[in-house]
Amino acid sequence: MRNKKLQVWLPLIFSLIMISGMFFGFKLHQQTGSARGFFKKDKRTSLQEALDLVRNRYVDSVSLDSLQDGALQNMMEHLDPHSVYIPANDLSEANEDIVGNFQGIGVEFNIFSDTVHILFVIPNGPGDKAKLQIGDRILKVDDSSIVSKTLPSADIKRMIRGKAGSKVKLTILRNNKLQDVFVTRGTIPIPSIDAAYMIDGSTGFIKLNKFSETTYQEFMDAMTQLKAKKMTSLILDLRGNGGGLMSQAVNIADEFLDDNKLIVFTKGTNSERQEYRAKKEGIFEKGKLVVLVDELSASASEVLSGALQDWDRATIVGRRTFGKGLVQEQYVLSDGSAIRLTVARYYTPSGRSIQRPYEKGKKVYMEELYHRYEDGELMYADSMHFSKKDSFKTNGGKVVFGGGGIVPDYFVPVDTxxxxxxxxxxxxxxxxxxxxxxxxxxxxxxxxxxxxxxxxxxxxxxxxxxxxxxxxxxxxxxxxxxxxxxxxxxxxxxxxxxxxxxxxxxxxxxxxxxxxxxxxxxxxxxxxxx
Structure with missing residues (x-):
């Protein structure tokens, strides 16, 4: 019977981890960095020579862009699991979660019975201003039908989205009546905070879903509102948070830690040790703090929870985190594509590297989560299977381990x-x-x-x-x-x-x-x- 326990969640787990592993974890100051200067154009590589031969000599016509993309993808496969190549056509969308916004009409939709239904309209957004409503069915976009059994959701999204200031004509069905609605697209925020509220008279709750450019400011706004409601204890929920910008996690950690406490440090073969410390008086340096984590909490989430655990500032509740301790920087290539390259490892204040081993390849690395389920780790605290040879101590003397994610202070099994x-x-x-x-x-x-x-x-x-x-x-x-x-x-x-x-x-x-x-x-x- 136990093999059925996670049937509902396994597809979600693997898809979210692939996203978090591939698209999160690079430094803010490198987000729009360029690879120019790293490569000399006066010396042609074997890859360039091969592409020229195909272009000039091959028997049939072929897409050189596809060949080049494939070659770069294959090169990334031989590095760590989180170094990734992003084709030019995908870069803007890949950056959306990190930037914290996208350009569109500000509605959420889903497809039921081959028809696009509006599920939510962002208040004061372009769709709201155009009087779109929950329950509207979108039948056409600029007179092109989107009622189809085969049209993918991603294609529909591309049709509806567009540059801020541009207009789109939607043909909708409302109360069994057809009508045309013209919407002027705008810039739509992607919130980092899913929820912020008072659980009771003294306990606040904040759920963070990522660490984007806007996360720290959103967090501070939420904290200010909760403190105005007499919050003295906080539950910070990082479950399912695949990470993002390390700088944002450092800024949030600074709000909980006093003095000049070390938050995280990074180093790599080609990068010197760099330390990130608390710099200012924080908004919540004293009150009780609990951080919730699970197997989908990764990267910047582990930076934050690891720092708070090492300084005994917070109690960590949940399950062992993903175990991603690698820092990526993004470099834009000359054709508009980009690579997110792992340049360093990060370490918690006690010296822990929480990165899981990946020497056996990306497939084995990603399947480790499934093995946690098979081995019973998600149900039983004493079933954790990871190396405990790298032991460290927190500021208060509690033993913690590196090389396998953040282990919670209190274990809570997955819903069984x-x-x-x-x-x-x-x-x-x-x-x-x-x-x-x-x-x-x-x-x-x-x-x-x-x-x-x-x-x-x-x-x-x-x-x-x-x-x-x-x-x-x-x-x-x-x-x-x-x-x-x-x-x-x-x-x-x-x-x-x-x-x-x-x-x-x-x-x-x-x-x-x-x-x-x-x-x-x-x-x-x-x-x-x-």
Whole structure:
């Protein structure tokens, strides 16, 4: 039975880790750096000679760009798992999460029954100003139909997005009536903070999803608001945070650490040791602090949690982190493509390198997370399989280890609800999110009763009605929910409630409602109460 425990989460785990490993972790001052100056143009390489021969002598026509991209990709494969080549066409999108914004119309959409449905409209964004609404169905973009069984979501996104200031014509279906809406695109922020709220009268909660150029300022704004509400203890949630700009993690760590404390240092074969220290009085140097981490917490998340653990400033709760202790810098090549090259390792204040071994290749490296599941590490604290030969001590004398991520002070297992195969299908193929969306649209007047996620979490009582409708909906596809274990039922009901809150209050609502039954948050509150 245990092999079924993570069926729901494994695809998400591997996709997120690939993203975090490939696209996060380079230094801010190198983001727009150029490779010019590193390469001399007066000496042609074998690669250039080969490309010229193909161009001038090959029997058929061929895309030289594709050949060059393939050669560079192959070169990166022989380095560490986090050095990556990014083709010119993909660079702008690859940088979006780091920059913290993109250019578009400011709506979130999903595809249900071959049709694009608007799930959320960013307040005061271009779509909001054009009067787009949740539930609108987009049928055409600039008179080109996007109703298709084969058109990928990524292609639809490219059609809708565009340079700020440009206009796009959307043909939408609302209340069974067709209408054209003209939207002037703008710059849309990508928030680093999913949620920031008071759990109780003294405990604040902040969930960070990445470390982009805007993260530190977002964090400070959230902290200021929480302190104004008399916060004396904080739960900082870094679960699923694949990292980002190390400078942002250093700045946030500075807000928790006093004096001239070392936060992190980096060094590599071709780069000298560089130290990053606390420089100023922080906004929260005294209050109780718990940091939540899991196997998807990587890179800059590990810089922050490692520094706070080494100085005994925070209690770390959760599961062993990913183990990415490599620093990337980005270099733009002459054709507009780029490489993110690992240039150094980072070390926590105690001297730990938390980077996992990668000598056996990228495939083995990435599959290590799956082996954590197979070996029982995600369920049992005493099943952790990593080298403990590199031991270090925190400022207070607690033993910690390098070479395998950050090990939490308090272990919380992954949710071990034994989902049946049918319930797994319900989550993985979109049926669940489709149902919740349809239920939300059909009951729009119901959601107007609630002003805040906290009020909704306490007062919304119709979850049984939603459950009965979900049971009937799933049965149409031979997914039978009536006899599933009670714990599974409660978990699904709680997630339905959280998804409903997300449609009204976005991620803030989702996490605030879901957090009422979150095992890690409950453990963190227990730790804070000691």
């Amino acid at each position: 609800s034994l989902y049946t195969r049918g319930v797994t299908r319900l989550y993985l193929d979109g049926r669940f999110s489709n149902f919740v969306y349809q239920y939300y649209i059909k009951n729009m007047s119901e959601w107007q009763k609630y002003r805040t996620p906290a009020e909704f979490a306490v007062k919304y009582q119709n979850v049984n009605d939603a459950w009965e409708q979900l049971v009937a909906y799933a049965a149409k596809d031979s997914i039978y929910l009536k006899k599933i274990p009670e714990d599974d039922k409660k978990d699904i009901q709680n997630r339905m409630k959280a998804y409903l809150a997300r449609f009204k209050w976005r991620t803030q609502g989702f996490y605030q409602v879901l957090g009422t039954n979150d095992d890690m948050i409950l453990k963190a509150k227990e730790v804070l109460s000691k």
